[in-house]
Amino acid sequence: MGTFRRFYGFSLIFTIVCLALGAWYGLSSTGSVSAMLGMLWIIVVLSVLEISLSFDNAVVNASVLKDMDKVWQKRFLTWGIAFAVFGMRVVFPLAIVAIAAGLGPMETINLSLNDPIEYERIVSSAHVGIAGFGGAFLAMVGLKFFFDGEKEVFWIASVERMLARFSAVPAAEIALLLLTLWGISNLLSPADALTFLVAGILGLVTFIAVEGISAILELQEEKKKLAGAAMRSGLGGFIYLNILDASFSFDGVIGAFALSNNMIIIALGLSIGAMFVRSMTIHLVEQGTLAEYRYLEHGAFWAIIVLGGIMLLSARFHIPETITGLIGAVLIGLSLLWSMRHNRRMKAREGLAAVQQEVDTGPR
DSSP states (O other): OHHHHHHHHHHHHHHHHHHHHHHHHHHHHHOOHHHHHHHHHHHHHHHHHHHHHHHHHHHHHHHHHTTSOHHHHHHHHHHHHHIIIIIIIIIHHHHHHHHHHTOOHHHHHHHHHHOHHHHHHHHHHTHHHHHHHHHHHHHHHHHHHHSOTTOOOOSSHHHHHHHHHHTTSTTHHHHHHHHHHHHHHTTSOHHHHHHHHHHHHHHHHHHHHHHHHHHHHHHHHHHHOTTOOOTTOHHHHHHHHHHHHHHHHHHHHHHGGGTOOOHHHHHHHHHHHHHHHHHHHHHHHHHTHHHHSTTHHHHHHHHHHHHHHHHHHTTTSOOOHHHHHHHHHHHHHHHHHHHHHHHHHHHHHHHHHHHHHHHHHSOO
16 A cells, blocks of 8 residues: 555545546536536546556656666656646647647637537547657657667567567668558548658657657767766657657547547546556656566557557548557556566576575585
8 A cells, every 4th residue: 555655646636636626617617516527427537548548658668767867767757747747638639729720829729618529620630640640650669679689588589589680671660660651641542641641751750850869868978977878868768758658648639539529628537647657657667567577568569569550540440549558458468477477487497496406415
């Protein structure tokens, strides 16, 4: 109980505050207790949806954070909250409508509050571009993890070893992504195909730019630290994680409109989920869970590739968010089970080795 309170206490307080705000908003806007309770229920469902869709996000965040220095870890886990909660759950949907409809900030806010149906329509109309950009960025994050010739641990060994060997071919993962973008664009109308391709290329360029910034900043840090800087430490890691966090949020923000077209309800529900994801990230980092379960990180990055692929395909096909969350949970669950099995086998081998050593060194 103490551990839960330590890592999730603030998230619980934040949840109570958001539910109180939701109750006040529901009662003041409708004047009906039953309508207010209905809004609270949607907020709870949205928060659960966000947590289920973003568990792989927490694992991946933790895998990057564990190699960052403590100062920037703390900055991401504090400053990053404002970006994840306010930026992606409030500003991002408003920005989509403002750009798509050519409206100013105040007009967009007014539209979200007074004409939620039109607001939802404009957000949905921008889905092709969002799918191209977010899907390309997430796919590159996942592919980069497996296209690594120095990787020594393999979970799905036959596939992961093959991808590691292909890493010897320069930019092989970029070529694979570009071919995927081209293939999916052929399924779309000419106008949507152009939007999809441009957005996908921008997602790829954003990934390359962030990787480049990280590399430059790491080189600078290595010059300052005789012992060498941790990978993705400092500002580069902070930028990388926030863009990654934003990309993970796309499906949750868009999928939320399946439950409600009220911007305030959506923001409250998704913000609760985002806060718990942040708490899970802290828990994974401080408890060293990734080191204890060696395949957990692999499961998360496979989930990223699947999520990226689903986002790209969603430009043409409707794929329910529950399927996305379920696939991610299954992959992470399987990687956890494989990790536990590996740990049991290692303990058994160590026990046998200890017994054999006692036999070998015992009285003759």
